[in-house]
Amino acid sequence: MSKKIFSKPSFIYAIKYSNPNLEGDSDSKIIHGLKEKIKTNQLVYDKRKSLYKIGKSVDPFNRFRLIKKDVNHPKKIYFSHIFDVSKNDNINKIDADCNNVLKIYEAYGEWVYGIPEEIISVLKKTLSTYTLSNTYEINSKADALCVKNKIKNQREIWKEEQVDLKYQQELRIHQLEKENRELKEKLNQIENDDTWNHNWGMH
Numbered sequence: 001m002s003k004k005i006f007s008k009p010s011f012i013y014a015i016k017y018s019n020p021n022l023e024g025d026s027d028s029k030i031i032h033g034l035k036e037k038i039k040t041n042q043l044v045y046d047k048r049k050s051l052y053k054i055g056k057s058v059d060p061f062n063r064f065r066l067i068k069k070d071v072n073h074p075k076k077i078y079f080s081h082i083f084d085v086s087k088n089d090n091i092n093k094i095d096a097d098c099n100n101v102l103k104i105y106e107a108y109g110e111w112v113y114g115i116p117e118e119i120i121s122v123l124k125k126t127l128s129t130y131t132l133s134n135t136y137e138i139n140s141k142a143d144a145l146c147v148k149n150k151i152k153n154q155r156e157i158w159k160e161e162q163v164d165l166k167y168q169q170e171l172r173i174h175q176l177e178k179e180n181r182e183l184k185e186k187l188n189q190i191e192n193d194d195t196w197n198h199n200w201g202m203h
Helices: 029-041 059-069 091-101 116-127 139-193 194-199
Strands: 011-017 050-057 077-086 106-108 111-114 134-137
Touching: 011 059, 011 091, 011 116, 029 106, 029 111, 050 059, 050 091, 050 116, 059 077, 059 139, 077 116, 077 139, 091 116, 111 116, 134 139
Parallel strands: none
Antiparallel strands: 011 050, 011 077, 050 111, 077 134, 106 111
16 A cells, blocks of 8 residues: 655755866856856855755756756766655745855855855754655765655655545535535425425415
């Protein structure tokens, strides 16, 4: 028997841009944004640092596929962490909280620049105030494939539940409509019943 999901699958993800090259990758708008921040002393270059994109998605692996199209060196990006926040009501607020707390690291849009341990530590601390169903740390292609399959199964179960819930709702609507018709018929019978009308002074 499938495990009940009910809540729509929702995730906060951290995608890592490994070893950004400020010269070799300079054609990227992300790198360009980072260089501008470093040039204006808003960020400090450090070879220990990496770029991270923090975002939200109901299908993080599909989102990852789209993000790869935005970078000129797609082989340099990969998942670092995925956090299952499905049990929370407002994923937009969670996403905003994460990006607001990481604002001091902002390089370009949702891309932040910092020492990996610091970025992930701040992110985890922010998310600790919410209910997390799962936290996936991805260190290899095998990890990524495993997590991808888990999320795919989770989404499929949820979709099946939505179909079942819709079917149950339609059945309930039909049942209510039938009950309403039967009630109207009974009321019509009562109104046309001479004995009932006499007893209640309707004549």
